[in-house]
Amino acid sequence: MDYFLELFLGGLTRGSIYALIALGYTMVYGIIELINFAHGEIYMIGAFTALIVSSVLAFAGFSGMSVLFLAAAVAIIYSAAYGFTVEKIAYKPLRQAPRLSPLISAIGMSIFLQNYVMLAQTSDFLPFPSLLPELPFLEELGIKIGATEVIILATTAISMVFLTLLIKFTRMGKAMRATAQDRNMAMLVGVDVNRTISYTFIIGSVLAAIGGVLIASHIGRINFYIGFIAGIKAFTAAVLGGIGSIPGAVLGALVLGWTESFATGYVSSDYEDVFAFILLVLILIVRPSGLLGRSTVQKV
Amino acid sequence: MKKVCFQRIFLTWIVAAFLALPGAGPAAAADTIKLGIAGAHSGDLASYGLPTKRAAELVVKDFNARGGVLGKKVEILAEDDVCKPEVATNTATKLVSAGAHVVLGHICSGATKTALGIYKDAGIVTMSSSATNPELTQSGKYPNFFRTIASDDAQARLDAEFAMDVLKVKKIAVLHDKGDYGKGLAEYARTFIASSGKARVVLFEGITPGAVDYSAVVNKIKQSGAEAVIYGGYHPEASSIVIQMRKKKMNTYFISDDGVKDDTFIKVAGKAAEGVYASGPKDTTRNPLAIAAIAAHKKAYNADPGAFFLNGYAAAQALLTAIQKAKSTKYDAVAKALRTYPVDTPLGKIKFDKRGDAIGVGFSMYQVKNGVYVEVPTAPAAAAPKKKK
Numbered sequence: 001m002d003y004f005l006e007l008f009l010g011g012l013t014r015g016s017i018y019a020l021i022a023l024g025y026t027m028v029y030g031i032i033e034l035i036n037f038a039h040g041e042i043y044m045i046g047a048f049t050a051l052i053v054s055s056v057l058a059f060a061g062f063s064g065m066s067v068l069f070l071a072a073a074v075a076i077i078y079s080a081a082y083g084f085t086v087e088k089i090a091y092k093p094l095r096q097a098p099r100l101s102p103l104i105s106a107i108g109m110s111i112f113l114q115n116y117v118m119l120a121q122t123s124d125f126l127p128f129p130s131l132l133p134e135l136p137f138l139e140e141l142g143i144k145i146g147a148t149e150v151i152i153l154a155t156t157a158i159s160m161v162f163l164t165l166l167i168k169f170t171r172m173g174k175a176m177r178a179t180a181q182d183r184n185m186a187m188l189v190g191v192d193v194n195r196t197i198s199y200t201f202i203i204g205s206v207l208a209a210i211g212g213v214l215i216a217s218h219i220g221r222i223n224f225y226i227g228f229i230a231g232i233k234a235f236t237a238a239v240l241g242g243i244g245s246i247p248g249a250v251l252g253a254l255v256l257g258w259t260e261s262f263a264t265g266y267v268s269s270d271y272e273d274v275f276a277f278i279l280l281v282l283i284l285i286v287r288p289s290g291l292l293g294r295s296t297v298q299k300v
Numbered sequence: 301m302k303k304v305c306f307q308r309i310f311l312t313w314i315v316a317a318f319l320a321l322p323g324a325g326p327a328a329a330a331d332t333i334k335l336g337i338a339g340a341h342s343g344d345l346a347s348y349g350l351p352t353k354r355a356a357e358l359v360v361k362d363f364n365a366r367g368g369v370l371g372k373k374v375e376i377l378a379e380d381d382v383c384k385p386e387v388a389t390n391t392a393t394k395l396v397s398a399g400a401h402v403v404l405g406h407i408c409s410g411a412t413k414t415a416l417g418i419y420k421d422a423g424i425v426t427m428s429s430s431a432t433n434p435e436l437t438q439s440g441k442y443p444n445f446f447r448t449i450a451s452d453d454a455q456a457r458l459d460a461e462f463a464m465d466v467l468k469v470k471k472i473a474v475l476h477d478k479g480d481y482g483k484g485l486a487e488y489a490r491t492f493i494a495s496s497g498k499a500r501v502v503l504f505e506g507i508t509p510g511a512v513d514y515s516a517v518v519n520k521i522k523q524s525g526a527e528a529v530i531y532g533g534y535h536p537e538a539s540s541i542v543i544q545m546r547k548k549k550m551n552t553y554f555i556s557d558d559g560v561k562d563d564t565f566i567k568v569a570g571k572a573a574e575g576v577y578a579s580g581p582k583d584t585t586r587n588p589l590a591i592a593a594i595a596a597h598k599k600a601y602n603a604d605p606g607a608f609f610l611n612g613y614a615a616a617q618a619l620l621t622a623i624q625k626a627k628s629t630k631y632d633a634v635a636k637a638l639r640t641y642p643v644d645t646p647l648g649k650i651k652f653d654k655r656g657d658a659i660g661v662g663f664s665m666y667q668v669k670n671g672v673y674v675e676v677p678t679a680p681a682a683a684a685p686k687k688k689k
Contacts, residue, residue, distance in 0.1 A: 003523050010515035017512060125536050127568040146547060219513055220543045221536060221568045229510045264516035265523075270478070270506040272516075 007265040008258070013149045013218075015257025016156035020211030021234035022241070022249040023163065024083075024204030030180045030244035031200050033099065037106040038086050039208060040231020041113035042079050044224065046209030047216040048117060050075040051128055058129070068131040076209045082113075083205025084198055092194070110228075118224040125223045128216040152214045159207060160250060167246065172199055180244070233276075240280050242293020251291055255279070332375040333368070333623060335360065335616070336400030336424075338391050338415065339407035340383040349407040351605050352429045352612030353378055356404055358596050359616035369620050370627065381415070383408040392418040400424060401629040402619045404612070409433035416442045423631040425638070427619055429611035434488075437655040444631065446638055446652050448615040448645075449608065450662030456488030456532075458579050458663050459555050462678055463528045464498045466665075467553055473503035473526035475517070475541070477533030485532035485557055502526050509537055518544045521552065528553035535565035539573070546572040553577065561666055561673055578673065579663045582648070584610060590646035614645035614661075618652075 021043055028036045054071040062070070090109045094102040135147035167173035175196045178186040187193050215230070216222045233256065241252025256276055263275035283291060337356050339349035360374045368374055377398050381391040388411035395403055396418060403419055403426045406412040412431040419426045420442055427446040428436075434451040436442060463469050472493055476486035483506065490501050503524040507517050518541060521529060529545075529552055531538055538560045545552060554576045561580035566573045584590045593613045597605040619634075621643045626633035642651040650658045666673040 003519065006519045007516055010513075010519060013515065014513055125539075125564060125568050127570055148547070215512060219540050220570075220572075221539055223536075225510070230512055233512065261516040265520055268505055269508065269517045269520070272508050272511070 003265070007261045009145050009149060011258035011261030012254065013152050013257070014261060015237075015254035016153055017211050017215045017218075017230075017253075018234045018237045018256055019250045019253035020156055020159065020207045020214075021230055022237040022253045023246065024208050025235050025238040026241070026243055026246060026249040027176075027200050027204050029238070030246075031176060031197060032091070032095075032102075032183075034091060034102050035106065035235070035243075036086075036091075036201075036204075037103075037231070038090070038109035038113055039204065040227035040229075040234070041110050041117075042083050042086070042205045042227070043208040043212040043230055044117065044222070044227030045082050045113065046075040046079040046205075046212030047128070047222045047226065048121060048224075049078040049209075050131070050213045050216065051126060051222060054129055054131060065133065068133070071131060072210070072213050075213050076206050079205045079209035079212070080202045083201040083208075086113075087198060087201040092197075110231075114224050114228065121224065123224060125221045128220050128222050130220060131213070131217045148218050152218060155210060155214060159210060163203070163207070163246070166203070172196070176200060236276065236280055240283055240290055242287075242290025245290070245292045245294070248290055248292035255291070332373050333370065333620075333629065334375050334377055334398070334400045335619065336395040336398075336403035336405065337376055337378045338381055338388070338395060338403060338405030339411075339430075341378065341380040343380075343382040345383040345408065348383070348430060348607050349380075351607055351609035352404065352407065352615070354597060354601065354605070355429075355593070355609050355612035356616040358593070358600060359613060359620065363620050369623050370629075374620060381406055381408075381411045383411055385410045385414040387411070388415040389418060391415065396422040396424065402427070402623065402634060404429070404615050404619060406431065407608070409436065412436060412445075416445055420444045425619070425622075425631060425634045427615045427638075429615045430608040437657050440655070442656070444635065446615075446618075446656040446658070448611045448618065448647060448650065448658045448661055451657060452484065453488040453492075454657075454662045455557055455579050456485045457492050458665060458678065459485075459530050459557065460489045460492040460496070462577065462579075462665050463530060463553065463555055464493065464496060466678060467528060467555075469527035469553065470499050471502045471524070471526045471528075472499050473505075473521050473524055473529045473552075474501050475503070475521075475529060475531045475533075476506050477509045477537050478506040479509070479533060481559065482531075482533035482557075486530070489530050489532070507533075507537060507541070509533070514541050514544055517541070518548060518550070521545070522548065522550055526552060528555060531556040531560070533557075534559040535562050535568070538576075539565055539569035542569050542576060543572045555579075558663070563673075566668055566671055566673070573668045574670075576668045577665055577676070578667075579665050580673070582662060582664050583675070584647055587646055587648060589644060593646045610646040611661075614643075614647045614650060614658075617645050618643050618650065618658075 024039045028034055050071040053074045054067050057067045057070055086109055090105045091102050094105055132148050132151045175191045178191050179193055179196045183193055237253035237256045238249045240256060241248030259276050259279050260272050264272050337353050339352055340346050341349050341353060360376055363369055363374050377395055377400050379391040379394055381388040388406055392415035403424055406415055407430050409431040412428050425444050429448050431447060432449055432452045434453045436445055463472055474486045474490050476482040490504055493499050493501050503526055538556055542554050556578045558580040561578035590610055594605055622634050622637035623629055625641045626637040638652045642649045647661050650660050653659050664675050665678045667676045
């Protein structure tokens, strides 16, 4: 039972990281029906920024929590700026173009950002300091789960709550939902569509940056390529949950995390990805629009 | 039309004359010791073959300056096999018919394997500086074959034996990264452990390189009760696994390969790297003979030597010294000399075991101590290392 619990918690942690990234995919898809392939790179840039800032701060004599918060804050701002800029450069000019054009543009942006970081920084793996604090009281309480996992789960949960509140109860959230439902109609009733789209990209990037800082502290190493694999997995999670649906992305990410964890634990890690994608195929056969996706009615 | 014909005949005649020339050379100088050198000297893989050829030239120059071998000058017969098995048979036949006494070669394992039968039938001792396929020596099919490089499975054997004999563990988890290199090593290690009967492989798994985390696999290692992990692969995944193992307060031994014996591993894994074992090539940088050989190469070619240069140098030295000790170029005598008399080479003092592998060449075990890799004794007799608590 202990073993089961450990795998369950491991899968939950992994899933919540996927969820933070998957939200960015699903929100952007929901609003402009674009798969933003450069999203994984935003996550990677968040991790790199946090690494650079924390190294500088550690050098300047800061310590502990202040480094974590400052590094995370700078990473969030920086990633948000990147997300915003990517949208303005690569997607906005193509808003009226056929749907394939922004998709190609997104792939180009992803390759560009990867290579940019590789050239500007390094192609080597870099050690990432464990910014997350140890929580000694957990052990005293006899809790099996590590401090890092607790922090990752808590941060993800808090981010989800904030995101839900933002979308349900603010003007901007309402504008987003309106734009997602019908962009032209939203424009007609006075919603600033371009601004709404920019906000969507910024929020997605903020979540990705949080994910980047958390996972990098958890695994302790980064390089320019981490965004690609995390991005693919998060995208899978978003499709699994029903792309365009926010609770779907979270559910899909958790299901994916658990599948991988249990497949490794009870079968073999040789087949980790195989099981993850078999599940994806099975779910899409039964529910083509994903777990919580609504089937889109073709507008004629 | 006629003109063309004449031209062709003329051309053929020139080509024929040209081809005949080098053939005529060795025949004229009959009283020399002929050292055949076969390997890739042109084409894609020339960079693997040329350093060995150059090494042999330097060694031969050295021997000739000291009066040759058995009072005769040593002569080199170089033949190119471009690392292709189908060409290697021709190369071997040419060397045999040109009267080579011993052959240094070939470079690639595939080419070596096809050529070996021909040398065996002709009774010629053959020594490779770079063919690492385990079967070449282990199959027992080629008693005329020797090599100055460790075979592909030598590292896995060292890792497995180190875990069983020095660390004395009974349960071992073998992991790999599903790549050619890592998986090959892991499979050899599993075979060694299983056939030795001294320990049990409790877990054999491939992990996904680049995954977001490895907590599930780390949990599985813990669950399996393994006392040591042997990992075949490279440092990025190894550092993640070690970090997560230490975070879970597991003090399982971690043993890996030269893909992990890399300073980046220590840099990335930090404190978690302490105590990790990794096998890697033996350090020859402080061997005075190696320093001298590299210096001689620099003097002659004004460049740093390439791949397998020291192995080639050692092989040429071993072959010529064996002829000297055997006082003959006969197959039995030379083979016996190679197995009997140790030779000082840039790779250290070497002689050859029954199968033809050089003893004392290959890999050492290193352990991370205070942020650097330090060589640790691999003999079981050595004091047991302190268990990391």
